[in-house]
Amino acid sequence: MKTNSETSEILSKEHEYILKVVDALELEITQLKNKNINATFFAKIIDFIRNYADKFHHAKEENILFKEFNKCAEEGLVHCNPVEQMLFEHDEGRKNVKMMESGMNEKDKNKLIEGARNYIRLIREHIFKENNILYPMADEALSKKVQKTMLEKFNKINFAKKKEVERFEKFAKEMTKK
Numbered sequence: 337m338k339t340n341s342e343t344s345e346i347l348s349k350e351h352e353y354i355l356k357v358v359d360a361l362e363l364e365i366t367q368l369k370n371k372n373i374n375a376t377f378f379a380k381i382i383d384f385i386r387n388y389a390d391k392f393h394h395a396k397e398e399n400i401l402f403k404e405f406n407k408c409a410e411e412g413l414v415h416c417n418p419v420e421q422m423l424f425e426h427d428e429g430r431k432n433v434k435m436m437e438s439g440m441n442e443k444d445k446n447k448l449i450e451g452a453r454n455y456i457r458l459i460r461e462h463i464f465k466e467n468n469i470l471y472p473m474a475d476e477a478l479s480k481k482v483q484k485t486m487l488e489k490f491n492k493i494n495f496a497k498k499k500e501v502e503r504f505e506k507f508a509k510e511m512t513k514k
Contacts, residue, residue, distance in 0.1 A: 351393075382440070400489050414473055
């Protein structure tokens with residue numbers, strides 16, 4: 337078995353930031369029954385999920401990793417292909433975030449809590465599957481040449497979005513202090 341590739345390490349590290357924010361979200365919704373909706377908090381969480389977790393992290397998976405993994409699957413280099421399920425879960429996550437946002441905007445605590453709980457459960461399970469199933473499968477199946485090309489693409493994206501990524505990662509770290 338190969339060790340984790342640099343691309344898997346990058347994606348797994350991003351998962352750690354996502355989970356920090358998810359933990360803060362969970363804490364907030366457990367306390368929400370007894371207080372008003374903190375629209376600023378939820379707006380920041382939704383911004384993080386949409387722009388860091390989705391447009392930054394999921395974009396790398398969907399546009400780079402999953403495409404390369406699908407090529408391996410087409411060539412018969414993997415025994416099963418979890419990519420379709422991962423894409424489905426990305427879409428489900430987006431629906432949950434829309435529900436959270438709708439609940440926040442409508443000041444509907446129940447809707448906000450339901451969307452948040454659904455997202456929290458989904459993303460934790462999703463990250464577990466990627467870290468423990470998909471990434472190891474990809475590390476095993478993808479050639480060193482493909483891994484190198486993927487790493488170059490990741491680094492290019494990381495460089496282009498450096499300031500934005502640093503801001504979101506700082507936000508995630510701050511969420512653990514709450």
